[in-house]
Amino acid sequence: MEKEKKEAFFHELYQLDDESEEEDLSDADAILRRSKSTTKARANRNRPIRSSGPKHSLGRTISAPLSQISTPIGCQAVSTLVNTSFSSIMARKAQKDEVLDTPHDGSQPSKAKGSAKDNGKRKRGQSLALLPESQQIFKGLIFFFFPNNNVAPARGFRIRKAMEWGAVWAEEWKSTITHVIVDKNLCYKDLLWFLKLDALPPEAVLVNETYPSDCIIYRFLVNPNQHQYRITGHEEAQAIKDLPLDFDEDESPEGSFNFDESDEDHSEDEKKTKTKLKNSFNKSWQENFNRMAKQDGKGKSENPNARTIEVLQLMAEHYDRMHDHWRLTAYRRAIAALRKQSTKIISREEAFAIPFIGERLAKKVEEIVWTNRLKRLENANLEPNDEVFQLFLKIYGVGYAQATKWIDQGHRNIDDLLAKAQLTKNQKIGIEHFDDFQTRxxxxxxxxxxxxxxxxxxxxxxxxxxxxxxxxxxxxxxxxxxxxxxxxxxxxxxxxxxxxxxxxxxxxxxxxxxxxxxxxxxxxxxxxxxxxxxxxxxxxxxxxxxxxxPWEELGAALIYFTGNDIFNRSLRLLASKKGMRLNQRGLYKDVIRGKNRERITQGTLVEGKDEKRIFELLDVPWRPPHYRIY
CATH class of the missing domain: 3.30.460.10 (Beta Polymerase, domain 2)
Incomplete structure (x- = not known):
């Protein structure tokens, strides 16, 4: 009976429109959700010839300079705007209206009724020139502008354009706001003073006025964490991304121990539970290293939660490609927690009771168990070029910028690359031995x-x-x-x-x-x-x-190159809390840091050769490599 109820519940959820999905609307890196019929047709046309392994998704975000991105299809005049800020575009408002009003399919734009003069300020009774729903890249998003009025023509134009492309303009501050768009001449303190807040809620994406313009130009939500969208004075919690295992870095941010960065809109009871857990966590820092499970060397299929872990891993990889490092960390910690369970977790209550699994991730665990699928992952796979991006990124010697370039050049599969693309020696080797390199x-x-x-x-x-x-x-x-x-x-x-x-x-x-x-x-x-x-x-x-x-650095190198990455970041953060720093070369004491934790002195080397001694100096019980699955 319980099984039928669960299946019926999720069946009803799947009948709802995609936009009613309870997943985070605040995720500004989310892929443009196109209509399913259009997506399937385009995906079938562009399906790559060759692929290997499970199908993942790749949220398309822009990390390369805008000048490196080619002009989108159906927007011939957009190339003149790529390196122009939205403010400067306002000076050529008439020309810009023509360009940005042009639908992506090349059809004629609709005109606002009764608008002989369009200054960005919508007159009473004047309708918006809404784009077709399938082209509304801001659909489901709620924008709060600062200043939050359309008195200034340039800002009024930005507000109107955002609404035409699907956004809802929140004229008053509320908890459901997904994006805060700040004029470039204002800073973070100005915003907080106006809102009477100590800090902006973490679920709200904070960007400057350039962000909506770039999204419209490229017809999808670009990565909001790039430098060009930052607000002066806003300390962005992105330091995790600066700590890959192959990069010489020695510390992690405080935020690396957030419990579930994918959770939003928690109930009061859940918030109290989270606060209690976090307080307990901070009081017994070292005890977290005692709770690490032993790696038993068994295959994934032998774990009772293997299927749940597999789907969550695909979701983690999606956020990794989107450079959403908070959610990536949240999913990794949830996966690590599930691997430690000796029984199958089948309900959200059971999942939520596990450390480092929040309410939303707990719901996803239950959904996977009862339906063998995750709708959030399926939605992430709607972008037609996702599969192509994923395929190109698997080739040795290919990074995000190169994969983006090939996609923009019209390449859709490996045969296209071999026939038309200019390949380096390493890329040719990566293609020739593609299957070998992808096989575990x-x-x-x-x-x-x-x-x-x-x-x-x-x-x-x-x-x-x-x-x-x-x-x-x-x-x-x-x-x-x-x-x-x-x-x-x-x-x-x-x-x-x-x-x-x-x-x-x-x-x-x-x-x-x-x-x-x-x-x-x-x-x-x-x-x-x-x-x-x-x-x-x-x-x-x-x-x-x-x-x-070198021999004198072997202990630190063994820690660094053994991992896993979350364990390493945890140790580095612990060292930082003790006024020390840990990297692949050794453990250093008496490290002096200045504003924003900027390191002023390198410190004095305490230990580099002895792996166990480094643990001892950090007051962490020795954990053999088999137990470093944080």
């Missing part, structure tokens, strides 16, 4: 790589040490690539690098184990060598990296 490496095969490297290199120098890091060291059942940490007792990085580049790597090429160097370093500098390898007797290429580490 079983642990047994990782063991064989480890054994081969040790046996081959020990014949040359028995003192040099090779340690596979990453998920392999954490005990995972499979890995993405083979990451060797390379060091030599009592030797500097120069010695390690010279041995590897002059002797070891050439020998591995001679033996035909190494196939190609993809990102090599000079003998005089650098700490990494990236390439591809294949075990003797096999034709499958695997990505392989050698990370050169």
């Amino acid at each position: 490496i079983p642990r047994a095969e990782m063991d064989r790589h480890d054994q081969y490297i040790r046996e081959t290199c020990n014949k040359i120098d028995a003192s040099i040490q090779f340690i596979i890091g990453g998920s392999y060291r954490r005990g995972a059942a499979d890995s993405r690539d083979v990451d060797f940490i390379v060091t030599k007792p009592n030797c500097s990085i120069d010695v390690v690098r010279n041995i590897m580049l002059e002797t070891m790597i050439p020998k591995l090429f001679d033996n035909e184990y190494l196939k190609v160097g993809l990102a090599t370093t000079a003998k005089a500098d650098g700490s990494k060598w990236h390439g591809a390898s294949a075990l003797p007797g096999t034709s499958i290429w695997r990505r392989i990296d050698f990370l050169f580490v």
Whole structure:
């Protein structure tokens, strides 16, 4: 009976219009939700020929300079506006009206009734020139402008255009506002003073006047976290994105321990529960490191919550591609929490009782369990080019900017790239060995790589040490690539690098184990060598990296290159709270920081060589690699 009730409940939800979905309207990185019929038709026309692995989504956001983006289809005059601020566009209002009123399909724009003179201020009885619903990129969003009036012609024009493209203009402040649009000559303090608030609610996206214009120009919601949309004086909580494992950074923001950044509009009871949990969390900081579960090395299918984790992981990858680092962290923490459960979590109540899973994520867990799907993920997949973006980004040597460029050039599949695109050497290798590089490496095969490297290199120098890091060291059942940490007792990085580049790597090429160097370093500098390898007797290429580490920094490097990333950020944040800093080179004390936590002094090195000693100095119980699944 319970099963039928649940299925009926979600069936009714799925019959609702997409815009009634309870998912965050404040997510300014959300993909433009087009009508399903139009989307399916375009998706079928543009479906890529070749793909591998599960289908993910990629929210299209603009991170490259606007001048690098080609002109959208059906908007021939827009290229003249790309590098022009919205304020300067106002000076050419008549021309701009013609350009921005042009529908995306190339049809003639509708005209506002009774508007002989359009100064952005809508007269009483004057109708808006609303675009077709499928083109309304701001549909479901509520805009609050500051100043919040249409007296100034330029601002009046911005307000009217936002409404024509689907936004609701909130003339008074309310909790449901999704975007706050601030004039460029005003600052964050001005806004707070006017609203009589201590801080802007976290669910409201804060951008300057340029943001709506750029969204209209590109016909989708661009990434609001870019520098050009920031408001003076607004401290944006984006530091998490500056802490990837392959970047030399040493601290995390306070916000990295937020419990569920995807949750919004919580009930009062839930807010009290969250506050209680957070207070308890802050009082017993170190205890969180005791609750980490052991990585058992089993495959994902053996976990009772495997399917739920799989769908949430797809959602996390979606937010990762959208550069929504708060929600990405929230989903990762929820996934890590579910992996620790010994029984299947089937209800929102059970999910919400788990640390780091908020009310909204708990609802999603229940939805996945009872329907085997997540409508939020399906909505994220509506953008026709998502699948193409995803495919291009999987190619070795291709980043977001390159994938964007190829999409704008009209390429839709790998055959297009091979026939028409200008490819680098690494990109050609990435395409040729696409399936190999996308296939996870079983642990047994990782063991064989480890054994081969040790046996081959020990014949040359028995003192040099090779340690596979990453998920392999954490005990995972499979890995993405083979990451060797390379060091030599009592030797500097120069010695390690010279041995590897002059002797070891050439020998591995001679033996035909190494196939190609993809990102090599000079003998005089650098700490990494990236390439591809294949075990003797096999034709499958695997990505392989050698990370050169001086002996005195081995402990810190082992922590850094073992992960996982949330565990690493947690340790770095803990060090920061203690007036210290931790990076891949060591733990430093007496670090002096200035305004906005800017580091003034580097501090004094306390420990770098001994991994366990670093834990001890941070007052954290020793956690073997198998337990670093935060």
